[in-house]
Amino acid sequence: MSEEVIVNSPPSAGPVKHEDLALLNQVAKLAPGDSHLEMCIQCGTCGGSCPSASAMDHTPRAIFAMLRAGMRDEVLKSNTPWMCVSCYYCTVRCPQDIHITDIMYTLKNMSLKSKMVQDSTASDFSRTFIRYVENYGRSFEIGLAGIQNVTHLRLATRLPNMAPMALGMLTKKGMSPFPPKRIKGMDGLKKILKRAKEMEAA
């Protein structure tokens, strides 16, 4: 345990302790259900099955190796979980039955909590989506897409493409440009979410 071994890692990471499983255990504990995370055999089926792997800075397999190596900062700064599209190919193909998609959600939670997110495009999208839900009980697609396009997707340069689409949403699809009607039990929902957040922070 005391012997320090240098494993394959970026130069910035410095030497990491072999068998430092604190990080791995923490992730496994935070994931809902039994994630089987410690069972990874590094076969790489997950990365090979991933439709958005090309946009990731580490494949899921590499992330699991890094978790085992205790490389907290590198994992939590990685864009890998944020590029996950939740298609569950890796989850059903994993020979060790690791709940990979749910691990990715857990890693997103952890990187937000530790403020290590490098590019906030994805997390801001989630936050805007949820802000409507927390206030109305329902999501609001038009408002969400509008805010996301203005803040992150350089709407001005893409306006020629976007304008007919936005018009189509309103006219063809008959979508309302106004926020949804609040649910009746909004007070109750707010109380539920407040307590849930307190428990999450604890």
Place this chain on the structure above:
Amino acid sequence: MSEYLFYPGCSMESSAKAYYHSVMSVCKTMDIQLKEIDDWNCCGATEYLSLELTPAYALIARNLALAEQQANGSKTVVAPCSACYLNLSKADHYMHENKAFGEKINTALAAGGMHYDPGELVVRHLLDVVINEIGLDKIKEKVVKPLTGLRVAPYVGCMLPRPDYNNRYSDNEHPYELDDLMRALGAEVIDFPLKTACCGGHMTQIGPGTAFELIRRLISSADDYKADVLVALCPMCQMNLDAFQGQMNGYFHTNYHMPILFFTQLMGLAFGEKPENLGFGSEFVSAHEAMKRIGIKTPVLEPTKPAAKKPAGLPMPPPRPRSGEKVNIGSEEASQ
């Protein structure tokens, strides 16, 4: 008559009204009564899970708690959206599997005076109910206008066959339920190799390049197989493939024209319902031509015209015509 609790999900009230109307129509034909869960809330899609786990599951579980309270006879919740379906069944699954986790979520629910007993409800997608409860034999009996000659690409997407906690589908990657249903309606079904590949999900709003490539794969594959239309069973999939098809074409300099319909819209047509009542015409890529080929006239909503271009520069009087030139300002457009 079979009765189910119904969780429509937010999209059904905004971007996927065509799905809502067609679901209502075909359920009436099949004698399925859907009882909407009163005061349901958004399931959080894939977004809340990314932020905070406990509130995310509490948000989903509030719907399960409401459904359990309102259950009167049927304990089956039907969701027509794949993301809603997966979230509801995922919350039920994990609360059931991990007792401590279930208690934690119930502690949060108690703040709003609610409670859910994990395992009390059965969560199913509409396709599963149609195939396994109603059955293909009964569907065939209801078909009055078979879709003979229509080549259909059956697109199931991700969140229905995966992770499939209760083993309801024939395969995680190549399930054949939707193929069977389309065949029962008389359509010609292509063996669509990408039937459970990803539509891009929320990536259209996060990394459009990644999303466009995923959309292109699906559309070009369906086009290679000479499909007339592609059917989807999730509002997100339909939105990505339909509304973003134009932008995808622009991105790759392609010119695909693949109409994306909900499976219930084709069911409704085969059951003899009028296209107007099934939300036809609200799709961005018009299905009019494809349906006309099999003798069905679907409405075309006027494509929205971008606002007329304002002339550049300061407002000036029109140039004075040279001698002998006819003045026909304004009539040029009218003659086209």
